[in-house]
Amino acid sequence: MPSDLPPHETRPLVLSLSGITKRFGALTANDAIDLDVRAGEIVALLGENGAGKTTLMSILFGHYVADAGSIHIADASGQMAPLPGGSAQAALAAGIGMVHQHFALAENLTGLENIVLGTVPLWRLGFSRGAARAKIEGLMRGSGLDIDLDVPVGRLSVGEQQRVEILKALYRDVRVLILDEPTAVLTPQEAEGLAQTVRRLAARGLAVLFISHKLQEVLALCERIVVLRGGAKVADRPSAGADRATLAELMVGRPIPPRTRTPGRPGACVLDLDGVSVGRAGERDRLVEATLKVHAGEIVGIAGVSGNGQGALAGLVAGLMAPSGGRADLAGTRLGAANPAARVAAGVGRIPEDRHRDGTIGALSVAENLVIETIAAPENQSAGFLRYGALRARAAQAIRDYDVRCPGPDAAIRALSGGNMQKVVLARVLERAPRLVLAHQPTRGLDIGATTDVHRRLLAARGRGAAVLLISEDLDELFALADRIAVIHAGRLSPALPAEGLDLRRVGLMMAGHAAGEAA
Amino acid sequence: MIRFVPRERTPLWLTVAVSIGAGVAALLLTVIPLALSGAPVLRAFGLMAQGAAGSGFALAETLTRATPLIFTGLAAAVAFRARLWNIGAEGQLYAGALAAVALGSGAIAAPAYVLLPLVLLGAALAGAALLLVPVLFKTRFGADEVVVTLLLNFVVLLVVQMMLEGPMKDEMALGWPQSAPLLDEATLPRLFAGLRLHAGLVLAVVAAGLLHVFIGRTVWGLRLRAVGENARAARYAGIPVGASMALVGLLSGGLAGLAGACEVAGLKGYLTADLSPGFGYAGIVVATLANLSPLGVVPAAIFVAGVFVGADSMSRAIGVSNYLADLVVSFALLSVLVGGLVTRFRIVRVRREPV
Structure with a gap:
């Protein structure tokens, strides 16, 4: 990687965690973790959900206090000074900035206002907009992050909102910038732009901690990769010479079998959309004259950046929304008024x-969550009384079959992890052998293990003859599962093309709004 | 420094302990105004306890007072479980009482085993109908049910006053604004000779039991809990959210209506505009103290009733205003709300590390 800075070891240390340990009851969330970050370094923090990444960052930010260990951070003169635990203000003052996956922006304020928010004391009546603007414009020139500072943030795109978040951190003169899953919401092109920005910031001496589970981009961007597993640091190595398979193995702790693609065997048409519109003009997330066929025994993937009409498409298929125009048929029956119960009854999972x-x-x-869609069915109730015996037995079966880690059928579902929660949803949906499966972002926020499981189940549903409509922002997922892929942008759906032979770059350009022909 | 860490689940004993603790804390907090007013604190509490439960008579009075509170407490509990903020139990209580008098004071002549159920059913329907309107406004037009139900209380009270001054005025009552008395066949029997305690208490306790089974064991109960916990997910799962809300409205309003019917048919015998000293509002406190559990409503209502009856008797003996009872009940509500922190969060002491 080209860099004007001296080689790694001679660069000054800016952040040093040593022996950080945090226990929650019997669970050791962080086990004696050491981590040094030097100026100008881009360090990836990899790990599955529950590996301890979030806990470590929360300790760094003072949300938790470590049971043992210490944090040192360089002060303005470069001297390493201990960071007091348990204080978010201290972390901010010491120059740690973080861009969360879910932005913390006031949508009704402009970019400028969002950036200076919190840096101006409440009791000061006016502040110098001119000086703030000059500083931000300087930062924008230096980093390549370009936004319109005078537009309410709610009207900016997701990628632009992320730039506001990064500028917010830079405005506070951070020395360490933490990016939490920053590319999850971006198109491939936007992600590449972000990577360039991060490289440029690092070249100016900023230390960047990059949290991600997309191994490809971690390998492309980061100089050093730290892997956490089960609360402990299992690897801390330069990215040069590492590959996806080894990193995935380090994260999961066991070898991951390579995915093999087998083509589906499409049968009769199950979902038939012909010029269907959902939602009114002016709404952001709407569907405009979409035409799409999904057949039994195939997975049709819908690629696109969230908010481009996926919500309307999913709402139509799930029964939450009614078509406002066009013809929508489900196995020969016209889809009319919004009625989720009717969709369930018609065999849509x-x-x-x-x-x-x-x-x-x-x-x-x-x-209860397992039967919530079908509580009125005779196997679940008699004379209006729930058959809890049968419900529990069925839940116990589902817990075994789907490997749901939970205290038992009576446990409140909110106590479960995201992956286990999704397994319950899968069990509910797939046990009824649906003829159409709507999977909307089915693996968002899941770790590799749970993701693999979801993918296996969706392929099994296809193999059983179900039609699967997979809406995802994750192009890797779409290319791994889908037989045909359509791209949705600004409510318009492109024709679904066979995934085999489809070019990732072209799909990315279409997601960003270039027409299919133009992108080719 | 302390921190609040969300609990994944709250054990039952803790919920119960918080409710009891809130009651105790409320009584302890009352020491402050008692001492400030110069009353002998220990003697005052002794008198309160004696007045609430010191004798069979006292206990019967407390249970009599608890009867409408159980009904209004259940009305609030079932509505709040579904996140339907019914603040109108007071109005629904009067609507029920009005219906009970309209049916039971001579309009229909029938034996007790026909007339009494008819009176109760009519009262429940009247209360239910009164709440159904704000519920439909909420589900159809998104109208805030807090405002609508609260304001309807005043509308209903004015209607009651109008009826008592006009069409339903008892000509034999020497000009007092009160309704004609209920027929004997429309009256709830007393439970013990010489005591005011009436069969309404039995109905109230049975209603609590039935509601407990309904919420926990039936299809509609599950729908109701689902809608209350997460209306979006309930709609996604195909649960008819509007119909569930309407059912909750009918149940809640009906229970409040029964409170009014039992007061008229069990205690007073006729309707006046001061039938309820705020039972509808106190029901909200009762339900909150009971953590919205129908079974918990019974002891919570008895506690609140005991405070009112005990404070009445104490104020007569040592000349402290019986507004003290309102103070205790308010303290109890505040204490249980603070106690809710304990049930929802674990409080962890954190040692600040030396800088």
Whole structure:
């Protein structure tokens, strides 16, 4: 990697964690973790969910106090000074900045206001906009992060909002910048732009901690890779010479079998959309005259950056929204008014995008969540009384079959991890042998193990003859599973083309709004 | 320094302990105003306890007072479980009482085993109908049910006053604004000779048991809990959210209506505009103290009733205002809300590390 800075060892240390240990009851979330970060270094922090990444960052930020260990950070003169634990203010003052996966921006304020927010004391009546603007414009020139500072942040695209977040950190003169899954919401082109920015910032001496599970981009961007597993640091190595398979093995702790693609055997058409529109003009997430066929025994992938009409498409198939125009047929039956129960009855298995908000009801038990779509069915109730014996037995079966890690059928589902929660949703959806499976971002936020499991189940559903509509932002996922891929942008759906022979770059350009012909 | 860490689950004993602790804390906090008013604190508490449960008579009075509170407490509990913020139990109580009097004071002549159930059913339907309107406004137009139900309380009270001054006024009552008395066939029987305690208490406790089974064991109960916990996910799962809300409205309003019917048919015998000293509002406190559990509503209602009855008797003996009872109940509500922190979070002491 080209860099004007001296080689690694001679660069000054900016952050040093030593022996960080944190226990929650019997669980050791962080086990004596050492981590040194030098100026101008881009360090990847890899690990599955639950490996301890979040805990470590929370300790760094003062949200938790470590049971043992210490944090030292360079002060303005380059001297290493201990960072007091348990204080987010101290971490900010010491020059640690973080861009979270879910942005913390006030959507009604402009970029300029968001960036200076929190740096101006409440009791000061006015502040010098001119000086703030001059400083931010200087930062924008230096970093290549370009945004319109005077537009409310809510009107910016996701990629632009992320730039605001990074500028917010830079404005506070951070010396260590933590990026948490920064590319999860970006198109491949936007991700490449971000990578260039990060390289440029590092070249100016900023230390960057890059949290991600996309191994390819970690290998391309980072100089050093730190892997956490089960709360302990299992690897700390230069990225040169590392490859995806070894890193994945380090993260999971066992070899990952390579995925093999087998083509589906498409049968009869199950979902038939012909010029279907959903939502009104002016709404951001709407579907405009979409035409798409999904057949039994095939997986059709929908690629696109979230907010381009996926919500409307998923809402139509899930029964939350009614078509406002065009013809939508499900196995020969016209889809009319919004009616989720009718979709369930018609054999649509629905895996919602947000399992916390739409997929599960936190306070209800695992057993209850498993039957929540079909509680009126005779096997679940008699004369209006729930057959809890049968429910529990079925839940116990699902817990075994789907390997759900939980205390038992009566445990409240909110106590489960995201992956286990998703397994409950999968069990609910797939046990009824649906003829159409709607999988909307089915692996978002899941670790490699859980993701592999979801993929295996979706392929098994296809093998059984189900039609699968897979909506995802993860192009790797789409290319690994889908038989045909369509791209959605600004509510318009491209024709679904065979995934075999489709070019990743071209799909990326189409996601960013270039027409299919133009992108070719 | 202390920190709040969210609990994954709250054990039952802790929930119960918090409710009891809130009651105790409320009584302890009352020491401050008692001492400030110069009353002998220990003697005052002794008198309160004696007044609430010191004799069979006292206990019967407390249970009599608890009867409408159980009904309004259940009304609040079932509604709040579904996140339907029914603040209108007071109005629904009066609607029920009005219906009970309309049916039971001579309009229909029938034996007790027909008339009494009819009176109760009519009262429940009247209360239910009154709440159904704000629920439909909420599900159809997104109207805030807190505002609508609260304001309807005043509307209903004015209607009651109008009826008592006009069409339903008892000509034999020497000009007092009160309704004609209920027929004997429409009256709830007393449980013990010489005591005011009536069969309404039995109905209230049975209602609590039935509601417990309904919420925990039935299809509609599960739907109701699902809608209350996460209406979005409930809708996604195909649960009819509007219909579930309407059912909750019918149940909640009906229970509040029964509170009014039992007061008229069990205690007073006729309707006046001061039938309820705020039972509808106190029901919210009862339900909160009970952590919205139907079974918990019974002891919570008895506690609140005991505070009111005990404070009445104490104020007569040592001349401290019986507003003290309102103070205890308010303290109890505040304490249980603070206690909710303990049930939802683990409080962890954190040692600040030396800088």
